[in-house]
Amino acid sequence: QKEVEQNSGPLSVPEGAIASLNCTYSDRVSQSFFWYRQYSGKSPELIMSIYSNGDKEDGRFTAQLNKASQYVSLLIRDSQPSDSATYLCAVNPRMDSSYKLIFGSGTRLLVRP
């Protein structure tokens, strides 16, 4: 079982719609969770971090965390063509022997004008 799973997509939404990106993880003791946006050929850019259950909003982005169900999601409101990118979910597993973030394979988002 993959440690962090994402649907590869592409997820296609019309401009102005809400895009919903989901991520599940396997390590129950994970403490911190991140969403990165990556444009093709560019480096991942941190857009949201979340540490406790519930919602966290930042502009058009909302991250949602449910530790009991082991999922984290990202909502993008009023989607714009410039939001078209691959979104990577990353988890900090906090295992003693693992000093790295675990990344999902990413969901490709396409926002149609």
Added chain:
Amino acid sequence: EAQVTQNPRYLITVTGKKLTVTCSQNMNHEYMSWYRQDPGLGLRQIYYSMNVEVTDKGDVPEGYKVSRKEKRNFPLILESPSPNQTSLYFCASSLSGQLTYGYTFGSGTRLTVV
């Protein structure tokens, strides 16, 4: 501006010719790491460093070396590059090894080995 700087951005080299990709951060971060990204395989960690003179292998360390003589610098060395090391490489840093605030990534180095 707080950033991670990688050089070069693009590199084409021949099999067996030693090369170094530099990485420098100006945020006084303790933790630094190298990743490679390949289609279908995602981001894979090569090496990481918890602090000066403390380095350890990641998931795919074969064919790579690193050093951390200064806090700000973490170069990636390919002593004898091979075509299977053709990839997109990212350096990343974080305030500490607890990774509480995630990574800041460099802009990437696209390496082609022919």
